[in-house]
Structures are given as structure tokens and as C-alpha cells.
Amino acid sequence: MGVEERKLEVLRAIVADYIATSEPVGSKGLVDRHNLGVSSATIRNDMAALEEEGLIVQPHTSAGRVPTDAGYRLFVDRLTEIKPLSSAERRAIATFLDGAVDLDDVLHRAVRALAQLTRNVAVVQYPTLSRSKVRHLELVMISTTRLMLVLITDTGRVEQRLVDLPAPTAESAVYELRATLNARLRDRTLAETPEIVGELPTQVEPSLRGLLATLTSVLLEVLVEPSSDRIVLGGTANLNNQTLDFPAIRPVLEALEEQVVLLRLLDQSVSSSPNVLVHIGNENEHEGLVGASVVSSGYGLHGAAVAAVGVLGPRRMDYAYTMARVAAVARYVGTLLEER
Incomplete structure (x- = not known):
């Protein structure tokens, strides 16, 4: 394993531990929890290099480090696999959405399902006219x-x-x-x-x-297209369980109220469908979302996206897990539209 590859493995381990514990990660913890195959001294050197590159940072005087926005971005860009849905999760989504009677019902059920699966704020865009x-x-x-x-x-x-x-x-x-x-x-x-x-x-x-x-x-x-399209929000109460992950909740709520902010993010997913897009921290243009990440994916008919679904949560989210569930719900909504 080369130096750069090993540093990436160290970064992955830091992100994984920080997501799991919300505590700054030190070299000893990495040695104890991960089979990295090198000494503590080597890991400390790698962490110093990652910090020099702006991928991790020391939040206070403890020995631990946490990922920066750039660190999360590299982690997401280098994800080798996402966490697939369990058979129980797939059945739950199918059972929940199959009972929908019309488009309104489909989208409201989809946003509730996504909020429950990810424990984040879910958002679904109505099909753009x-x-x-x-x-x-x-x-x-x-x-x-x-x-x-x-x-x-x-x-x-x-x-x-x-x-x-x-x-x-x-x-x-x-x-x-x-x-x-x-x-x-x-x-x-x-x-x-x-x-x-x-x-x-x-x-x-x-x-x-x-x-x-x-x-x-x-x-x-x-x-003619209306001046503003509609979105459905769900799971805003989940923000109350994440007060430690956001610098402040009020700016996030204010950003959620400005639907044009979310529509702009979701429209980018429509344009890049079928990819899952991740906007992390300061990649979000609205200042209220600089402490958040948005994961979104387009849904549509016959391979052409007409709108998008997504979730908003803390930067310290399980990206591999969240991306898989956003993609799954997007695919299922598109399939339902095709069948109607």
C-alpha cells in the first residue's frame, strides 16, 4: 500500500469513527479499532499530513481530529461502495408507497419513508411542469x-x-x-x-x-411553468435530535423555509440524474446550510428525470448509508410514476 493510499485509508477510518461516535479521533483509537497494518507513529505522521492538506482539523486541545468539509468531500468522492438496503427495508418502502392513490400521496409517502429511513430531514420536489x-x-x-x-x-x-x-x-x-x-x-x-x-x-x-x-x-x-414549484418536507423534527451536529438550528430552519434554496439544489440532481449528488457544508450556497450536507437524486420517467428527492442532515452523516436510501426511494418513485 502506497503512502497516498494509506493516508486515504486513515481518512476513511477517521470519518467512520467520527460518524459513529461524534468524538474527535486520535491515533490510538485508530490503531485499536482498525487493522491499518502500520504503527501508531506512522498513523500520527499520516494524520499530520492530512491536517496539512486541510482534510482533518484539531477542534481543540485534545489529541483527536475531525474531518473538514474537504475531508468529507474526498471521502464521498472515493466511496467504493454504498450500504445496500436490507430486504426488510426494501419491503417496507414497497409496502408503504404501493398504497398511494395519486401523485400527492406518492410524494408525501416518499418523504415520510425517507425521513424515517435516514433520521434526517427529507425533501421531495413535485415533477417540474x-x-x-x-x-x-x-x-x-x-x-x-x-x-x-x-x-x-x-x-x-x-x-x-x-x-x-x-x-x-x-x-x-x-x-x-x-x-x-x-x-x-x-x-x-x-x-x-x-x-x-x-x-x-x-x-x-x-x-x-x-x-x-x-x-x-x-x-x-x-x-406555462409557475414562478415557483412545490416541494414536500418531512422529518424536520429530526433536527431536534442533532443539536450537537449543527452550529445552530435556526439558520437551517430558515433555509428550509426558503423553498427556492432547496429547489436550486434539487434541480442540480435532475440535471445530473441518475447520479446521487452530495453537497457538503460550504458547498451549499445558502449560509444557513454551511453546517449541513444535502444528498439528492433525480427521479423520473423512462430514464428522464423530472424532479428530485433528497435529505438534509449534519455533515457528520453516514454518507454510504444515506446515498443508498435516497437512490432507492428515487428509483421507486420513478417506477410508480411509470406504472400510473
């Missing part, structure tokens, strides 16, 4: 002068709007326009649809153009 496709568009007659427009996406999102018509309209006209809209929009991404809608007046019968003009503004309102 611009990445979704139109599955069906329904026009429901309520009266001759009012109808309901219902948009259903392939990711299970359902958007509804009431539309007041300027004059009494025949049911046959509504049915004909519904057929035209579905023929033009079905299986098209919502990012494509405004252009398609803009071309429709030249493609429908003159008798339908007045009704189409009334629907167009409402339809575009539904199709």
Missing part, C-alpha cells in the same frame, strides 16, 4: 356558459381551471375542440405546448375559433 408531457386534456361542461379545463400530465400532475364563456356554447363544439386539442398536444412536453397552442387558430374550423380564443389564455396559464 416544463419537463412533463401532456397525457390528456379534458373540457368538462358545467353549463352552457361555463366549463372546467383539466390538464393531466404523464407525471401525474393535475391542473384545473374554471372557464367562463362569453356566450352559450353547444356541447358538440366543446367535444370537437377537446378532440383537436388532445390530437395536437398529447405526448408533447409542456415546454413545447405554447407554440403549438399559438398555431391552433389557423388549424380549427372557423366556428370553433371564438371558443378557442376564450380558452387560449387559460390554457397558456396552465401550461
